[in-house]
Amino acid sequence: ALASRNRGKHIITSRVEHKAVLNSCKALEKLGFEVTYLPVDRYGRVSPEEVRRHLRKDTILISIIYANNEIGTINPMREIGAIAREAGVPFHSDAVQAFGKIPISVRDTGIDLLSLSSHKIYGPKGVGALYVRRGTPLWPLQDGGGHEKGRRAGTENVPGIVGLAAAARLAFEQMETDARNIGELRDYFWNKIQQAIPDVVLNGHPTERLYHNLNVSFPGCDSDTLLVALDMAGIAASSGSACDSGVVEPSHVLQGMGAPKEVGISALRFTLGRGTTREDLDYTVEKLQAIVAQARSLRGRGRRQTPARRSFN
Structure with a gap:
């Protein structure tokens, strides 16, 4: 965006980006950019x-997440990329969740800038990469030496x-x-949850989603209560982005x-990996069934004792 500010100051992104992108856009707005x-x-x-x-005419960047980090939904990147290419606007995608999980072709999608992170594919933390298509304007991340062709000192x-x-090699x-x-384990897990717990909601696209992600809401509960109980049972889950876990808001x-x-307030995100087993999932469903039943019971009891309290719409 900074490298193209002489041509315009309009950026297009989405409301459901990772905070890494959303907060960067907020920072650019303070510098006079306009973000849709x-x-x-x-x-x-x-x-x-x-x-x-x-x-x-003044749009100088489009940034759309490849696959959502919370709900796993995969975006129609080829179609969006074709529109960006036709308009001559650089196209960036946060592919941190998708990289190594699904095939990605920067040629077919027309992506000019692609962000990825090591720890999402079992690599070391604190390392990432940015693919830059030749000829794409890019402002240096920081000043200093001429490392990485002057892009990051x-x-x-x-x-x-x-x-x-x-x-990355192992992931591919x-x-x-x-x-x-x-x-297969994710589908097994979802089926077990539906069989064991009534009134559950799958968040995200039913088919166009990452295979390792399961985001489920349990209306009648709040996610913080569920997370504490799950943690005490030795089960790791989150109520949104791992970066935002602990933040008490939908x-x-x-x-x-x-x-x-x-x-929104009852959503949990479960992420499965190479080490996940059916035994792990059976144990999780067993504990989750009891935890959700207790949480709903306590919440219902509180409502009966305080008739003035209204349920969320």
Whole structure:
């Protein structure tokens, strides 16, 4: 954006981006840029036509998340990329969640800038990468030496870079196997939850989603209560982005999707990995069933004792 500010100051992104993008856009707004935050559908997907509709002559960047970090929904990147290419606007995507999980082709999608992170593919923490298409204008991240072709000053973290490369190689070698095995476990887990617990809601697209993600709401509960009880049972989950865990408010992603508040405040995100087993999931469902039943019972009892309190719409 800074590299193209002489051509315009309009940026297009979505309401359900990771805070890494949203907060960067907020910072750019303070510098005089104008940002359009696109709405999404009830599954959290960005409509390509919404992108086209909000394009302007002064639009200098489009940034759309490849797959959502909270709900796993995958966006129609080829269609959005075609619109960006037709308009001659640089197209950035936060692919941190998608990289190593699903095939990504910057050629087919027309992506000019692609962000990824090492720890999401079992690599070392504190390391990431940015793909930059040749000829894409880019303002240096920080001033100093001429490292990385003048784009990021500072001595490179060679062990971290090597670790990221090794993790990426393994991720691509195991992509099909992981998708099949972990995807089957995710479906098994979701089916078990539905059988054991009534009135649950799947958040995100039912099919166009990452295979390792399951975001479920348990209306009648609040996520913080559930998370504390799950943690005491040795089960790790979150109520949104791992970066925002512990923040007591509905997920901005679910709010952006137009989810009812009762759904937003009761959402849990479960992420499965290579080490997850059916035994782990059976144990989780067993504990979750009891925890949700108790939470709903206590909340219902509180409502009966205080008739003036109203339930969320």
